[in-house]
Amino acid sequence: MNVIRGYKKDDEEGGKSGPFQNLEKSTVLQEARAFNDNVLNNKKCTLILTKILYLMNQGVTLTPAEATQTFFAITKLWQSKDITLRRLVYVSVKEMAKIANDVIIVTSSLTKDMTGKEDQYRGSAIRALCVITDNTMVQAIERYMKQAIVDRNPSVSSAALVSALHIFQRGAVEIVKRWVNEAQEASTSDHLMVQYHAIGLLYHIRKHDRLAVTKMVTKLSRSGLRSPFGYCLLIRIACKVLEREERSSNNMLYDFLESCLRHKNDMVVYEAARAMVNLSNITARELQPAVSVLQMFLSSPKAVTRFAAVKTLNRIAMIHPDVVTSCNIDLENLISDTNRSIATLAITTLLKTGNEASVDRLMKQITSFMSEISDEFKTVVVEAIRSVCIKFPRKHHILMTFLANMLREEGGFDYKKAIVNTIIAIIEENSEIKDVGLSHLCEFIEDCEHIELATRILHLLGREGPRTQKPYKYIRFIYNRVLLEAATVRAAAVTSLAKFGASCEDLLESILVLLERCLLDNDDEVRDRALLYMEVLKQKQKSLSSAFILNPISVSVVGLERALLAYCSQPNDDPFDIKTVPIETTPYNETPKSIGEVTTGGSVIKSAPVASKHDIFVEQLSAIPQFSKLGPLFKSSDSPVELTESETEYVVRCVKHTYLNHLVFQFDVTNTLNDQLLENVRVEMEETEGFSIISYIPIASLPYGQPKTAYTLVGIEDNTIVSGTFLNTLKFIVKDCDPNTGEPDDDQGYDDEYVLENVDILLSDHMQRIVKPNFAASWEEIGEENQTEGTYALSSMKDISDAVKQITGFLGMQSCERSDQVDHNRTSHTLLLAGVFRGGHEVLVRARLAQTGQVTMKMTVRSKDLNTCELVAAAIN
């Protein structure tokens, strides 16, 4: 120790040149030969060992041969009785154990030290011993470990418990399980750390046994622990249990959490409060006690306590702002806290909970120290502003200015992305501020180093720009991108320009000139895009520009690639049919997120071009010969339908697949009886009008616990019938078998059947959602001549927003132009839906809803296929 201390002093005096600077591995290893001397120099050895450890921790790697040689040299240091040296030896042994061979040789030396009289050795020796012992050798040290766990010396006991946990996690589960009694004894220790470590080990041993964990928590919580660390751990365990099961069924654990709020140790109280906040589906009233202890912490003299409290309150404010309102006065005091992190969190919390009048003042406060806080906290501020925007629409102006200022300042990608997302969200929510927002974004892309953000903004400009009052003022910004930026951004800018050309006739001439200039670009993609758009725009046909510029094809990229590959691999004179390509599935819940729910990242989910669920189904189904001739898979139902109760003998789930003229029902069957082997399992369906059963594909053999799949192929006979109900029966041959081996007792089985729930086929099974960014253009493209109209009274729906949800779900179509967002104060609403019907027919629906007592709807359906038009219209009845 003296040596190290001495060098530390040198370090301080000599500035940066430490004693370990510029060490060479080979020289140090050479020096390590001193360990072999017959007369050891303790000080010298200590220094050399420190050097070796320093090198290893700097990332210098030793080869196994070097490590082994050094390791054996180190083993000779055991003859020295110097405490510092010996402890360094333990550390080095642990480090070397990862690379050197035959480290097991020090086992006896370590066991001697861990059972010896020198307490300073014992803990470290145990830790080193457990590192060098592999799972097959654990048995040899079991006796010592058991003794050490219950040792009177807390450092020894702790070391043994922690090491036991390491061994356990390394896989020697069975042996460590035998130490549970010793661990139990240690958990009653008076020493805080020992108790904590013992609980940790006990939990890990029982982790997979839910009942045992619950029992342990209740027992320990009742008996009371001395260790606050133990309490914290217990709280976390309790939370895990609570998360897994219904809370109502385990009130005892919940009461335990609540009782911890009254513990005398701050740490325990905070942990309990935080745990309660993190519980899913906790109500505002249940949070009250947690909030009041956090409120107390707000005035704590310790900065870390204040920080913890305000951070947690900030989280609560996102879910239950009302509960936090009571803390407003205390939070106000923290605004001027010298710790900027605390101040930021306090202000952002206040923004979420405060009233409209205080927004201006708070914003001014933030501005004053915005430059002093890190990106991470700036992002927190942005998130807070986002939620304020929804609460107080009238404050848009000040908030937008603030965001624009932030955008101009320095910051990393995530931070900028959060700002851009927030601005976009605000623009979408509130059309008054659109102009201002767009021009801020324009200014931002003038000097934006992030390609992803630039393309995103260009896309947004292309969509929203033409609809503003002065579209021409954005052109300059967009064209600047064509001149200045990388190829990806240039291509996006060209597309954006074309959209202006397609939407605003008075700009068309200028756009054409600009696009012509883009033809000289040196990037292929940019030139191709410009040429295509120019030709399309020159035609001056609404339907053309709608199809190619405003509403581009919406097929799944992976699907397109697959279809093109298949097309190219076989000689074929027919032209490629884009309708055979599966349409990009938009997850149902991805309807533009209301900015009310602030996600932590604030990012909009992007569908990455990876194999989707659809592609997986395509793969599975095309592997079955009977299905290979059905054509491309059009649609699969979103989530499997349960045809049985979840806890019955057999569990059956159904997924519906739609082809051009066929339906395939996929039944995932699980046998939950371990004494039965099922054979020839199939789901028999009763035919219904318009549909005929073609074939069954049974499961040959269904052993216990392994889900397998049976299919039923159904033909669509009548194209005017889209809905129907099928009665299903699960039929199979049962063979009794040995629960342990799964071998059937005899070859003779008997037939049996099991009645399942019905499966409904609805219009939505024939419909695929698509997104039309410019609905009006597509609407015009199909034209008035292809439409049907009808007026309906929707007596079963209680209000407009309910109706919007139900109609969208029923038709299985995608809402466009944010028409799924219903203003609650209005009595009328227009819902715009787009979809593709089986066979590739595009369908658009405009539903005008009005509420006068009950909801009435005037629905217009347009599709180039009249049959589809009528089917959709008829389905509403």
Added chain:
Amino acid sequence: MDVFKRLATWLGITNKKATVLCVGLDNSGKTTVINHFKPPQTKSEEVVPTIGYSVEKFLISRISFTVFDMSGQGRYRNLWEQYYPETEAVIFVIDSSERLRLEVAREELHALLEHPVIKQKRIPICCLANKKDLKDALSDVEIADKMELAEIADDKPYNIFATNARTGEGLDMAMDWLSEQIMTIK
């Protein structure tokens, strides 16, 4: 003990240190032999099979011994050589009642002697025919014969002693011889 040591140092008689390697087949009694020489308060009460090695220090006839007590189990025997370079004497313990494995012991001893590091060293080899109290134990002469001790090179002094490590019988004589050899070689 401590007082003697200090006195001896003062008089300038001691401060001779010797590193000794104690090897032999498993269950031949190496650790028990070493245990006998340890001062009473540090003696271990029960002896368990050594895993790897352990290092012990004690003082006998003015020589401070540092003994590396190696494990004799098959899987560790190849590790002995790691400690050859520093050693100044070898104690080879043989279980004289175990006739069957005497041949194995002979091979191990000669492999040790043939090892390049040991071969070029001039160090004493002290064989202990341990467990002489057991009734089917061979005599030290018989063992010397079976172990082919006569073939040990001339530069290495060797000797064999019949011992009983549990009671300590014969051990002191062996150590006296060893100390003498170490003193004369140095």
